[in-house]
């Protein structure tokens with residue numbers, strides 16, 4: 001039911017700006033442009049097959065992944081919404097090898113934008129939740145075109161981060177470094193309203209998310225953690241755990257923000273050229289900032305992901321995040337030697353469900 005008293009995204013941003021007396025309004029303008037992009041993508045997602053946005057293109061992105069129609073459309077929408085405003089000095093997207101050039105002759109601003117226009121692309125054609133992720137950094141040389149190396153800043157330097165989830169309802173979840181707020185989109189009014197102020201991740205959880213088809217490539221600390229969860233009440237954790245896998249980082253993040261849990265896409269031995277699946281700059285860092293701002297923990301599995309110095313724009317890395325206690329436990333398992341091995345753990349036993357080669 002519509003409530004006239006609800007805070008809009010614009011009102012929220014104006015209230016946040018009061019914390020920064022020297023603020024010019026450029027930052028808020030940029031966030032509102034991003035929200036506008038998310039509204040447009042939400043509309044395209046909602047129309048599905050009617051809008052002709054399902055299916056794949058013949059093209060591949062820089063990661064060698066086949067691009068979906070919606071990947072390319074969402075990328076274009078982000079670009080169109082932000083590149084003329086004069087707030088940006090540069091932008092990097094998952095779908096583009098190099099930083100995207102800003103229009104010649106247009107103003108250059110003081111922020112850098114890094115984004116994954118459409119996250120969870122494999123879910124588009126099966127009508128499961130997808131999202132968009134963005135991160136905002138400061139440009140080292142405001143007013144000039146950013147260079148590729150300018151984007152290689154650790155996640156601790158992010159000014160803001162957010163994601164939109166296009167699920168049964170569309171939501172924008174945002175941190176400007178002062179906690180995390182969730183806004184629900186009213187498609188009739190075309191406005192995001194604050195519905196989830198001060199989101200906090202519960203500290204303790206009995207739910208984990210991992211792509212178990214990679215089990216044979218996991219490193220021992222990850223195997224140990226998952227085995228202990230699967231052992232349930234009869235194992236060392238003395239508790240039954242639930243498992244989830246949506247194959248959409250945004251959707252997994254949203255579930256963990258709403259009811260707790262832990263997510264693992266760890267470094268593994270599947271492909272030595274890819275130390276992890278997820279991309280540091282536009283997946284792990286923004287989600288990591290949101291998670292930490294919501295009282296959770298975001299890690300490479302060994303240390304805080306936000307402290308990693310990026311080396312490449314599209315760098316991949318192991319990513320573990322969620323409820324603090326569980327992530328701290330996984331980090332501890334990476335530090336300490338595995339408990340004396342009484343034989344193969346049940347999950348990897350040759351006669352078990354996930355047979356080890």
Ligand SMILES: O=P(O)(O)OC[C@H]1O[C@](O)(COP(=O)(O)O)[C@@H](O)[C@@H]1O
Nearest residue numbers: 116118119120121122211247248249
């Ligand atoms: O195919 P898998 O192993 O389930 O990987 C799923 C992961 O890949 C991603 O979809 C990658 O994102 P993109 O769709 O932006 O490439 C994550 O959202 C998700 O966590």
Ligand SMILES: [Mg+2]
Nearest residue numbers: 116118119120
């Ligand atoms: Mg993604």
Ligand SMILES: [Mg+2]
Nearest residue numbers: 094116118119
């Ligand atoms: Mg993507």
